[in-house]
Structures are given as structure tokens and as C-alpha cells.
Amino acid sequence: MDKAKVLETRRLLAFIAVFEEGSFTAAAARMGMAQPALSIAISKLEAQLGTPLLIREPRGVKATAAGLLLSQRAYEIIGLIESTVEEVATVEQHPTGEVAIGLPSSTAAVLAIPLVERLAKTYPGIRLRLVESFSGYLWDWLLNGHIDIAVVFNQASRPEIISTPFAWEKMHLIGKALPGEANAPIEAGQLTGLPMVMPSRKQSFRDTIEHHIQKQGGTLDVQIEIDAGHQLIKLICSGRFYSILSPGSVAHEISTGQLQARPLAQPLERAICLAQRRLRHQATAVRCVTDELLSEARALIVAGVWDARIEAPLCT
Structure with missing residues (x-):
């Protein structure tokens, strides 16, 4: 038990702040404490552990191998402390608290309303704050601590973030009136010359799409870049532009006949990650929201409402 005294909560929190910010100055501002006091706290932690945790560089700090290991353990320790405090305080009550969750526009189109209704019925004590944006922005907000959970695409875990794929969806050519035979897969070469509206390169999957099309002998004529989901769909509905999207992102427009979708002849999938x-x-309210999100997503996929699949793609 004596060794446990080394990892004081306040010093772990100080270390996490410096680790995430990459700067003592920024971390001190975040913690609301003087920079010298923060430096002393980290120095004492390093002295007690008997090893350097951070390397001071001209433009900030980076973690040593020991620091990276401590960062992983620190998240687990602090998370367990927070969830324990919350669970003890509410052991005889229903889960309460605010949970901020981010959904990409394409996912929100099919998941947002069913999820909100499900949570309101199952956990009325949880206050849900729902944020809709593109995957790249949600990832940044998650890293910065502005939201607790996010649905993102093709993102791997990091020391401060757990990212787990739970479904996969194929990308399609979307347009008001598509060239060629209806519902038939479209070759990459047929995309050349079509006026495209696409998310910006801030969304990492944009580059994946273009590289995939180029590899198959086609090119994308991207005339407009837009990181606003509803406006992007309006531009496609105008009939002047096409895009490469998942069918789920325009499920309503497809069902009402406003838009059409054709799969790519050389399939391209993206992983949907929580x-x-x-x-x-580990916080109770966050766990409850996570469980309900996954359950609702799977129910929508099984019912055919969300054009995605739960099984992992086969390795080739």
C-alpha cells in the first residue's frame, strides 16, 4: 500500500494536463495554477517514481517511454476514481449527469432521433448534449475534452482516447440523377468529369476516397468543398453536383426519391468507430449512453434502416 501513496491524484491530474497540452504553460492555464507549482508537482512525481516522465524541448514537452506508460495508467486510475465517486453517491438512484456526444452529420441523419428518444425513455436522469459535425472536427473536440463520446470514422485509439469500430458502411455515388443503369455498380472511370461536392481534406477519409478512385483509374472533379452536412445534401439535391457518401447519410432523400445511390464497382468501406x-x-452515465448508442445502432442496422453491417470486413 505504501507505493500507492506515490501516485497522488492531484499530481496525476497535473501530469495528464501537461501530457495532453504538450506544454507547461498551457497545462498551468488549464489547471488554474502557477506554472512553477505545476513544474514542481511533475518534478516530485518523477523523483518519487525514479524516472523522467517528460522531455523538455524548445517548443514544448513530449513523454518518455515511462511517461507514455504512466499516461495509460493515469487515465484508468482517474477514470476509476471518478466513476467510483459517482456510483457511491448514486448507488440507490438512477444514473444522472450530463453526457456530451458528437455525431457526424451522415450518422446523425439516421441515428440522432432514435438515440435521443431511447435515452429519454431509458435514462431520464441523464442530460444528453448532442453535437453534430463532421468526423474530423468531432475527433478534435474529443481530444480537447469538449465532448465525452463521438462516433468517428477510421480512427485508431490513442493514449487518451479509446476508439473501437462497431460497424462498417460502403461508399456510394450519390446524385439526383445518376449516369448508367440504375443500382448497377459504377466504375471509377465513369466518375471522371462529374462535378463533385465533397467534405474538405480536414476529414481524413476524403483523401482515402480520392486515392481509391485514382488507383482504379478515375479522378474526382471536386468543385466545392463544404463541411456542413445539410448544405452539402442541398447542393446534391439541386441536381448540379454529385458526391461520394454513405447511403445512410441521405437515407431520407433516397427513400423519398430525391436522390439516387450507386455502389462503387471497386468497393470502399469505412469503419464506424465509437x-x-x-x-x-468508466463514469456510469457515460457507460449507459455508450451501451444504448451501440444497441440502437445495431438495431437500426439489423432492421435495414441504416445501410451498414456489423461484421468486420474480411482480411484480403
């Missing part, structure tokens, strides 16, 4: 901050993933 990402959570390690500091919050």
Missing part, C-alpha cells in the same frame, strides 16, 4: 475519452469512459 470513441471515448479514457478519463470519462
Whole structure:
């Protein structure tokens, strides 16, 4: 038990702040403490552990191998402390508290309303704050601690974030009136010359799409870049532009006949991931929201409402 005294909560929190910010100055501002006091706290932690945790560089700090290991353990320790405090305080009550969750526009189109209704019925004590944006922005907000959970695409876990794929969806050519035979797969070469509206390169999957099309002998004529889901769909509905999207992102427009979708002849899939901050993933309210999100997503996929699949793609 004596060794446990080394890892004081306040010093772990100080270390996490410096680790995430990459700067003592920024971490001190975040913690609301003087920089010298923060430096002393980290120095004492390093002295007690008997090893350097951070390397001071001209433009900030980076973690040593020992620091990276401590960061993983620190998230688990602080997360367990927070969830324990919350669970003890509410052991005889229903889960309460606010959970901030981010959904990409394409996912929100099919998941947002069913999820909100499900949570309101199952956990009325949880206050849900729902944020809709593109995957790249949600990932940044998750890293910065502005949201607790996010659905993102093709993102791997990091020391401060747990990211787990739970479904996969194929990308399609979307347009008001598509060239060629209806519902038939479209070759990459047929995309050349079509005026495209696409998310910006801030969304990492944009580059994946273009590289995939180029590899198959086609090119994308991207005339407009837009990181606003509803406006992007309006531009496609105008009939002047096409895009490469998942059918789920325009499920309503397809069902009402406003838009059409054709799969790519050389399929391209993206992983739909549930990402959570390690500091919050053990909190009771966050766990409840996570479980309900996954259950609702799977129910929508099984029912055919969400054009995605739960099984992992086969390795080739």
C-alpha cells in the first residue's frame, strides 16, 4: 500500500494536463495554477517514481517511454476514481449527469432521433448534449475534452482516447440523377468529369476516397468543398453536383426519391468507430449512453434502416 501513496491524484491530474497540452504553460492555464507549482508537482512525481516522465524541448514537452506508460495508467486510475465517486453517491438512484456526444452529420441523419428518444425513455436522469459535425472536427473536440463520446470514422485509439469500430458502411455515388443503369455498380472511370461536392481534406477519409478512385483509374472533379452536412445534401439535391457518401447519410432523400445511390464497382468501406475519452469512459452515465448508442445502432442496422453491417470486413 505504501507505493500507492506515490501516485497522488492531484499530481496525476497535473501530469495528464501537461501530457495532453504538450506544454507547461498551457497545462498551468488549464489547471488554474502557477506554472512553477505545476513544474514542481511533475518534478516530485518523477523523483518519487525514479524516472523522467517528460522531455523538455524548445517548443514544448513530449513523454518518455515511462511517461507514455504512466499516461495509460493515469487515465484508468482517474477514470476509476471518478466513476467510483459517482456510483457511491448514486448507488440507490438512477444514473444522472450530463453526457456530451458528437455525431457526424451522415450518422446523425439516421441515428440522432432514435438515440435521443431511447435515452429519454431509458435514462431520464441523464442530460444528453448532442453535437453534430463532421468526423474530423468531432475527433478534435474529443481530444480537447469538449465532448465525452463521438462516433468517428477510421480512427485508431490513442493514449487518451479509446476508439473501437462497431460497424462498417460502403461508399456510394450519390446524385439526383445518376449516369448508367440504375443500382448497377459504377466504375471509377465513369466518375471522371462529374462535378463533385465533397467534405474538405480536414476529414481524413476524403483523401482515402480520392486515392481509391485514382488507383482504379478515375479522378474526382471536386468543385466545392463544404463541411456542413445539410448544405452539402442541398447542393446534391439541386441536381448540379454529385458526391461520394454513405447511403445512410441521405437515407431520407433516397427513400423519398430525391436522390439516387450507386455502389462503387471497386468497393470502399469505412469503419464506424465509437470513441471515448479514457478519463470519462468508466463514469456510469457515460457507460449507459455508450451501451444504448451501440444497441440502437445495431438495431437500426439489423432492421435495414441504416445501410451498414456489423461484421468486420474480411482480411484480403
